[in-house]
Amino acid sequence: xxxxxxxxxxxVAALRVVVVLTLALGLLYPxxxxxxxxxxxxxxxxxxxxxxxxxxxxxxxxGQSFTGTDGEPIKRYFQSRPSAAGDGYDPGATGAGNQGSExxxxxxxxxxxxxxxxxxxxxxxxxxxxxxxxxxxxxGARPYCTSDGVGAVLGVFxxxxxxxxxxxxxxxxxxxxxxxxxAAYEGVAVECAKPGDDYSKALxxxxxxxxxxxxxxxxxxxTASGSGLDPHISPAYADLQAPRxxxxxxxxxxxxxxxxxxxxxxxxxxxxxxxxVNVLTLNLALDRES
Amino acid sequence: MYGWLQALxxxxxxxxxxxxxxxxxxxxxDGGRHLAIERRLYRICGIDPDREQxxxxxxxxxxxxxxxxxxxLFALLTxxxxxxxxxxxxxxxWELALHTAVSFTTNTSWQNxxxxxxxxxxxxxxxxxxxxxxSAAVGMCVGLALIRGLVRxxxxxxxxxxxxxxxxVFRVLLPLAVLFGIVLICMGxxxxxxxxxxxxxxxxxxxxxxxxxxxxxxxVKLMTGDGGGFFxxxxxxxxxxxxxxxxxxxxxIMLIVPTAFIRTFGRxxxxxxxxWTMLTVVGILFGLLLIAGNLAQAAHxxxxxxxxxxxxxxxxxxxGIPASTLFGVSATASADGALNxxxxxxxxxxxxxxxxxxxxxxxxxxxxxxxxxxLIMVVLVAIFLGGLMVGRxxxxxxxxxxxxxxxxxxxxxxxxxxxxxxxxxxxxxxxAGVSSMGNVGAHGxxxxxxxxxxxxxxxxxxxxxxxxxxxxxxxxxxxxxFIGRYLPIAFVLALAGSLVRQQPQAxxxxxxxxxxxxxxxxxxxxxxxxxxxxxxxxxxxGPLADGLLG
Numbered sequence: 001x002x003x004x005x006x007x008x009x010x011x012v013a014a015l016r017v018v019v020v021l022t023l024a025l026g027l028l029y030p031x032x033x034x035x036x037x038x039x040x041x042x043x044x045x046x047x048x049x050x051x052x053x054x055x056x057x058x059x060x061x062x063g064q065s066f067t068g069t070d071g072e073p074i075k076r077y078f079q080s081r082p083s084a085a086g087d088g089y090d091p092g093a094t095g096a097g098n099q100g101s102e103x104x105x106x107x108x109x110x111x112x113x114x115x116x117x118x119x120x121x122x123x124x125x126x127x128x129x130x131x132x133x134x135x136x137x138x139x140g141a142r143p144y145c146t147s148d149g150v151g152a153v154l155g156v157f158x159x160x161x162x163x164x165x166x167x168x169x170x171x172x173x174x175x176x177x178x179x180x181x182x183a184a185y186e187g188v189a190v191e192c193a194k195p196g197d198d199y200s201k202a203l204x205x206x207x208x209x210x211x212x213x214x215x216x217x218x219x220x221x222x223t224a225s226g227s228g229l230d231p232h233i234s235p236a237y238a239d240l241q242a243p244r245x246x247x248x249x250x251x252x253x254x255x256x257x258x259x260x261x262x263x264x265x266x267x268x269x270x271x272x273x274x275x276x277v278n279v280l281t282l283n284l285a286l287d288r289e290s
Numbered sequence: 291m292y293g294w295l296q297a298l299x300x301x302x303x304x305x306x307x308x309x310x311x312x313x314x315x316x317x318x319x320d321g322g323r324h325l326a327i328e329r330r331l332y333r334i335c336g337i338d339p340d341r342e343q344x345x346x347x348x349x350x351x352x353x354x355x356x357x358x359x360x361x362x363l364f365a366l367l368t369x370x371x372x373x374x375x376x377x378x379x380x381x382x383x384w385e386l387a388l389h390t391a392v393s394f395t396t397n398t399s400w401q402n403x404x405x406x407x408x409x410x411x412x413x414x415x416x417x418x419x420x421x422x423x424x425s426a427a428v429g430m431c432v433g434l435a436l437i438r439g440l441v442r443x444x445x446x447x448x449x450x451x452x453x454x455x456x457x458x459v460f461r462v463l464l465p466l467a468v469l470f471g472i473v474l475i476c477m478g479x480x481x482x483x484x485x486x487x488x489x490x491x492x493x494x495x496x497x498x499x500x501x502x503x504x505x506x507x508x509x510v511k512l513m514t515g516d517g518g519g520f521f522x523x524x525x526x527x528x529x530x531x532x533x534x535x536x537x538x539x540x541x542x543i544m545l546i547v548p549t550a551f552i553r554t555f556g557r558x559x560x561x562x563x564x565x566w567t568m569l570t571v572v573g574i575l576f577g578l579l580l581i582a583g584n585l586a587q588a589a590h591x592x593x594x595x596x597x598x599x600x601x602x603x604x605x606x607x608x609x610g611i612p613a614s615t616l617f618g619v620s621a622t623a624s625a626d627g628a629l630n631x632x633x634x635x636x637x638x639x640x641x642x643x644x645x646x647x648x649x650x651x652x653x654x655x656x657x658x659x660x661x662x663x664x665l666i667m668v669v670l671v672a673i674f675l676g677g678l679m680v681g682r683x684x685x686x687x688x689x690x691x692x693x694x695x696x697x698x699x700x701x702x703x704x705x706x707x708x709x710x711x712x713x714x715x716x717x718x719x720x721x722a723g724v725s726s727m728g729n730v731g732a733h734g735x736x737x738x739x740x741x742x743x744x745x746x747x748x749x750x751x752x753x754x755x756x757x758x759x760x761x762x763x764x765x766x767x768x769x770x771x772f773i774g775r776y777l778p779i780a781f782v783l784a785l786a787g788s789l790v791r792q793q794p795q796a797x798x799x800x801x802x803x804x805x806x807x808x809x810x811x812x813x814x815x816x817x818x819x820x821x822x823x824x825x826x827x828x829x830x831x832g833p834l835a836d837g838l839l840g
Contacts, residue, residue: 021424033468037482044479061529099755100641
């Protein structure tokens with residue numbers, strides 16, 4: 001070693017250190033941790049699996065979809081939050097929608113190809129709110145949403161581009177032949193949007209409308225989570241769903257609310273995080289009852 | 291309300307714990323005897339642990355270790371398909387493997403791929419995990435070298451890189467990882483070597499659960515400032531972060547080593563008061579970021595947030611919005627790229643706060659080791675400016691801050707803004723850069739600015755709407771990470787080499803005192819002003835335009 005020039009000696013040492021660290025930190029450490037974990041914390045280390053009728057039916061930490069093959073909610077089950085993981089609650093594609101708070105203009109689908117286009121976050125929120133409202137028989141109205149469940153957003157063309165008299169107004173998220181949510185804006189008749197037309201010169205103006213600031217459908221029911229696997233819903237969303245589930249299962253509302261309570265996790269230590277209702281264990285508990 | 295209580299709880303715990311951990315680090319990392327097992331390790335590796343290095347050899351050893359680390363990780367990632375425990379995943383393409391290898395070796399851990407769909411257990415454990423430890427230890431080595439430059443009296447040696455590396459890994463990072471890992475597993479984080487397991491769901495569908503050694507990965511990811519998720523969703527994933535209790539612990543794990551290192555500095559300098567002074571600066575900066583972030587998130591001024599009624603898009607129910615903000619600020623301010631919510635869906639101004647946390651140079655408390663040397667750089671600028679203002683000699687711990695020293699400090703400070711702004715400008719000027727944006731307009735610019743800020747500053751935090759797995763982003767980000775990590779390190783070590791030669795001067799009435807309210811205000815102000823001057827124009831076009839005009 002000592003005969004090597006020092007710069008070369010550094011590289012030889014580096015190579016050996018990389019090998020040693022790989023063995024110690026890359027194999028010994030995780031394998032020893034696995035051994036300890038399996039021996040002492042078997043259930044949690046194994047993924048907190050839950051069973052239904054003796055078969056593994058998922059993990060209590062990982063949310064599931066409670067929809068039928070048609071994608072529609074199964075009415076006897078509490079519904080989870082919207083999910084951006086794959087087609088919904090896919091652990092192979094976790095993540096969020098990653099759209100910002102000013103994602104308000106849809107790319108309308110080409111009529112020849114209904115799968116094309118891209119919905120803005122606003123329209124997704126409006127559509128979910130409308131659907132949940134219909135399912136739970138409450139108003140799905142929200143600020144900045146049209147009654148047909150898209151973002152209430154106008155594209156306003158003005159005389160001098162950014163300023164001046166409005167010359168043409170388009171409801172950007174309502175594809176023709178829809179009836180625009182406003183008949184007229186600053187005295188100009190509002191048009192429906194034609195897919196493929198270029199509205200990029202128009203000023204984007206979201207219209208709040210007169211929906212209440214605290215809608216009947218809770219916030220978590222219309223937004224996707226960070227992981228796409230959120231196992232919880234808010235107590236407010238569980239309460240909203242309770243009458244429907246009680247009706248569908250022929251249980252008393254009181255009984256369903258009891259089961260909700262048993263599957264609610266409060267704030268840890270009384271003040272950390274937010275309370276949540278575990279949808280999977282809640283539905284499993286109800287399946288055991290009826 | 292509960293959000294502030296949680297922040298208070300975690301930060302109090304942090305301040306209490308940083309004292310013993312920092313004292314332990316000072317005692318065990320510098321000087322003292324080698325353990326028998328360490329001696330054997332040095333002998334196997336052909337290292338003379340008692341031969342110290344000047345700054346050039348220290349840097350050479352560091353670079354040799356880092357470049358070989360990149361090569362080893364690159365090989366592992368590209369050959370993954372032919373190795374055991376790959377879970378059937380093929381090797382990465384060369385440009386993605388290069389990006390990923392540099393990303394984890396530079397302690398950035400930006401991921402242009404989704405973990406669950408790309409990396410098998412061997413790649414995570416023996417590749418990414420090893421570099422998680424190693425890259426953090428490299429940061430600690432540079433921090434130690436700079437401290438020695440400041441506290442030693444003459445000579446040219448600033449320590450032995452290999453000894454610093456081995457001790458950082460085996461005496462600090464590994465024991466803490468074992469401890470935190472076991473606590474997290476106890477809280478429900480999974481730890482097994484299972485692959486994918488298909489189950490029939492309650493509603494009659496199927497779901498494929500993915501197992502893995504998450505519990506041993508998690509403390510490495512958090513503590514080392516590494517931040518790359520085992521899963522794409524990182525700490526938002528319930529297997530990585532099952533409850534609000536584990537969430538609080540994870541925030542603490544992210545902050546503990548960088549914060550304790552400030553104490554280590556105070557202890558090694560024989561000036562604990564200096565440690566507290568610097569911690570106060572860090573606390574003020576962190577507090578400002580947290581308050582700004584919480585206000586922005588709670589105001590939910592964006593159109594979608596007003597339609598929803600809260601900033602819930604991209605957040606997990608069990609954490610809630612304030613805990614997601616606390617996690618986000620902690621992660622970006624500590625150079626940890628982890629997330630427990632979608633930063634892309636933060637309010638425009640809230641996302642701007644995270645960006646600002648990185649643009650501050652990640653000194654509050656910053657990365658493992660890198661936070662300390664970044665903070666010392668800011669303190670040196672403050673001392674120099676303060677000295678000029680009142681006509682006192684700029685000195686720090688008795689070492690004169692002269693022309694040579696300031697040249698390295700200024701060069702250090704210029705690297706990150708230059709790289710960030712140049713690469714962002716390049717990306718928004720080229721179609722290959724624009725086409726990857728996940729959002730249009732000002733928010734798209736924010737995504738790109740966030741990406742290069744995160745890469746240059748070795749953070750790894752992402753606004754995930756941006757599709758980074760393209761030839762353009764893989765290669766430019768690789769360059770940004772490599773230069774953004776090692777060029778500043780070279781300047782820090784050169785500075786240490788310059789400082790260590792000086793005999794400390796006696797403290798006189800003419801010395802600027804590095805304590806008290808006025809110095810704290812000066813240092814905090816310098817940190818803010820330097821960052822703002824560099825980045826205000828870019829911030830105006832990105833998050834500010836997005837939040838104020840939207």
